Amino acid sequence: MRFFEDEDFRVLTALEMAMRNHDVAPTALVERIAQLPRGGCRKRLQDLLKRKFIHHENTAYDGYSMKYAAYDFLALRALSKRGTVTGAGSRIGCGKESDIILVQDENGNDCVMKLQRLGRCSFRSVSRNRDYKGNGKTRRGESWFYLSRLAAQKEFAFMKMLYDEGFPVPKPIDHNRHVVVMELVKGTLLNHIQDMAGHEHKVYERCLALMVRLAEHGLIHGDFNEFNIMITDDFRVIMIDFPQMVSTDHRNAVELFDRDVQNLANFFSRRFRVETLLHPSLEKDVERTAALDRQAFASGFFTKKQQMELEAMLEEEVDKEEDEEDEEDETNDDTQEATTETSVAVKSRHEDPAKEAVKEDNAGDEEDGGEEDDTDSMSETDTIAETKRQRLNQVRRDVKDNPNLVGNGVINMEYVKKRMKSVVKRSEDREFNRNMHRNSQKGRAKERIQRELKNTKDFSLFD
Ligand SMILES: Nc1ncnc2c1ncn2[C@@H]1O[C@H](COP(=O)(O)OP(=O)(O)OP(=O)(O)O)[C@@H](O)[C@H]1O
Ligand SMILES: [Mg+2]
Numbered sequence: 001m002r003f004f005e006d007e008d009f010r011v012l013t014a015l016e017m018a019m020r021n022h023d024v025a026p027t028a029l030v031e032r033i034a035q036l037p038r039g040g041c042r043k044r045l046q047d048l049l050k051r052k053f054i055h056h057e058n059t060a061y062d063g064y065s066m067k068y069a070a071y072d073f074l075a076l077r078a079l080s081k082r083g084t085v086t087g088a089g090s091r092i093g094c095g096k097e098s099d100i101i102l103v104q105d106e107n108g109n110d111c112v113m114k115l116q117r118l119g120r121c122s123f124r125s126v127s128r129n130r131d132y133k134g135n136g137k138t139r140r141g142e143s144w145f146y147l148s149r150l151a152a153q154k155e156f157a158f159m160k161m162l163y164d165e166g167f168p169v170p171k172p173i174d175h176n177r178h179v180v181v182m183e184l185v186k187g188t189l190l191n192h193i194q195d196m197a198g199h200e201h202k203v204y205e206r207c208l209a210l211m212v213r214l215a216e217h218g219l220i221h222g223d224f225n226e227f228n229i230m231i232t233d234d235f236r237v238i239m240i241d242f243p244q245m246v247s248t249d250h251r252n253a254v255e256l257f258d259r260d261v262q263n264l265a266n267f268f269s270r271r272f273r274v275e276t277l278l279h280p281s282l283e284k285d286v287e288r289t290a291a292l293d294r295q296a297f298a299s300g301f302f303t304k305k306q307q308m309e310l311e312a313m314l315e316e317e318v319d320k321e322e323d324e325e326d327e328e329d330e331t332n333d334d335t336q337e338a339t340t341e342t343s344v345a346v347k348s349r350h351e352d353p354a355k356e357a358v359k360e361d362n363a364g365d366e367e368d369g370g371e372e373d374d375t376d377s378m379s380e381t382d383t384i385a386e387t388k389r390q391r392l393n394q395v396r397r398d399v400k401d402n403p404n405l406v407g408n409g410v411i412n413m414e415y416v417k418k419r420m421k422s423v424v425k426r427s428e429d430r431e432f433n434r435n436m437h438r439n440s441q442k443g444r445a446k447e448r449i450q451r452e453l454k455n456t457k458d459f460s461l462f463d
Contacts, residue, residue: 009077010034011044012070015054016145023143024063071145072115075177084174084181085113094453095227095241096445097151103181105173112170112185116151116178119144148178150302150310151243156180157302158245161292165217168210168238185238190267191226191443199235200272206237207264208278215257215286218248218293224260225439226267227446246311247293248282255428257282259435 014034018025031041045064048054053070057063079085083106092112093100103113156175159182163169171183196203211224221228222244230238246256261279268274280286297304404419406412 004073004077007036007040007044008048009074010036011041011048012053012066012074014041015045015064015066015070016074019066019143019145022063024057024061024065026061026063028062030064066145068115068117068145071148071178075115075179078176079113079174079179079181082174082176085111088113091453094446094450096442096449097243102184105181110184111173112182114152114155114180114182116148116155116180118148118151145178147310150306152178152180154245154302154307154310155241155243157296158242161296162239162242165290165292167214168236169242170238170240185230185232185240187230187232187236187238189227190229190231193231194271196231196235196272200268200274201276203231203235203237204264204268204272204274204276205278206235208261208280210237210239211257211260211264212280212286215248215282216288217290218288220246220248220250220253220256220282221260222246222256223439225263226271227443248286248288249293254282255431257286259432262432263436263439 011030011034014030015025017033018029022029027042027045030045034041034044036044045054045056048070049056049064053067053073055065055067057065076085076088085103086106086108087104089102089104089110091099092102097116097118099115099117101113101115103111105111152175156172159169159172159180163171170185173181173183175181207224207229211221214221221239221242223242224239228239228241230240232238246253248257250256258281261281265276265279268276296302297307404412404416
């Protein structure tokens with residue numbers, strides 16, 4: 001930061017503004033916003049490029065885009081001007097979507113700075129999906145920086161609200177762009193603990209109690225797993241990360257709650273051999289007593305619209321990542337099966353396929369009749385009649401072979417109900433497996449990044 005001059009800051013701010021509407025901001029636009037004396041902006045841009053803070057593209061037009069290093073610089077400068085961050089130390093944690101850095105506040109206390117890095121693991125797909133035209137926006141106009149800012153905004157808003165309500169979360173200190181500054185939690189990540197010396201049942205129950213208490217306040221974590229929970233020396237449970245937190249009014253609330261409970265049960269049984277019959281459910285065991293979900297959106301830090309935007313975009317990215325993970329074959333098979341079965345079920349909703357076919361034929365007759373008048377050709381009429389007969393026979397055969405119908409075309413309700421139940425169950429199982437897969441992928445990606453970082457000898461904050 002010391003090596004930056006005010007002009008660098010001006011140019012980067014101009015670039016940030018120009019990137020609101022462009023993935024790659026045209027150089028001329030950046031120059032116009034920065035309003036530096038002639039040629040000054042270009043020189044600064046080249047200098048920043050050399051220092052790898054920005055990226056240059058000259059394919060569709062001459063332009064620049066920021067890298068996370070530049071965005072970090074802008075956020076850090078704002079935070080240090082406010083006095084909330086006075087010095088940065090080493091990187092103490094690294095997730096799939098964030099870097100955690102030890103910093104000091106104005107009183108010299110150790111804090112944690114979380115820099116959101118959404119898209120870090122999907123930069124391949126970002127560059128592939130880059131769109132220079134269409135107003136220069138990525139997909140619907142969001143860039144990774146915008147997404148990271150939204151994520152940080154959400155994290156700060158929820159952390160503040162939960163902290164004020166007395167939930168075990170780190171104390172939020174400040175927020176700017178994609179960065180959240182918070183209290184340093186003195187504890188160990190649940191995933192790093194191999195042995196709890198007999199305290200595992202207590203910790204497990206505390207985790208479940210926390211989940212239920214959250215739900216009573218109208219919130220579901222959505223990703224309550226060993227990577228997002230820290231355990232203190234006196235075995236208290238602290239939630240450090242809640243990117244997917246949703247309201248208990250969410251349309252999938254019951255499943256999401258159930259999934260969190262199930263994931264936690266799986267982890268404790270796998271790692272600590274804790275077998276339990278405790279399995280709280282949202283419908284039976286949770287009585288809502290507060291509405292933190294509504295309060296969060298009403299606080300103004302993070303609106304409901306932003307939540308929906310973030311949810312939709314993250315969902316889109318997860319799907320894209322999964323597509324890239326060679327899952328295609330498996331998914332295709334499943335989808336095909338589901339489509340066939342659903343189509344069977346849908347088909348059975350028709351009153352009687354034979355009648356339907358006759359109806360279709362009649363409709364065809366009307367059209368065909370017009371043509372016949374025009375052509376008046378006997379042979380053509382014969383051919384049409386023959387085709388109709390064949391189709392009718394085919395439909396009758398189908399009706400006979402169709403297990404959804406009994407003999408004369410009446411729906412076999414027993415069978416159809418059974419099939420529909422199995423389709424629904426299968427799709428639920430698929431959703432559950434998908435989430436399990438997503439979690440394990442997340443763990444793997446994190447380990448990879450940590451490995452890569454270990455191999456990088458000279459670490460700097462702006463890597
Ligand atoms: N307040 C904190 N105090 C101490 N350590 C922290 C704090 N916040 C995060 N960490 C550390 O940083 C790591 C990553 O944090 P976090 O879960 O917030 O990021 P993430 O990108 O969501 O990671 P993941 O994908 O693993 O969930 C954690 O595993 C934890 O070890
Ligand atoms: Mg996390």
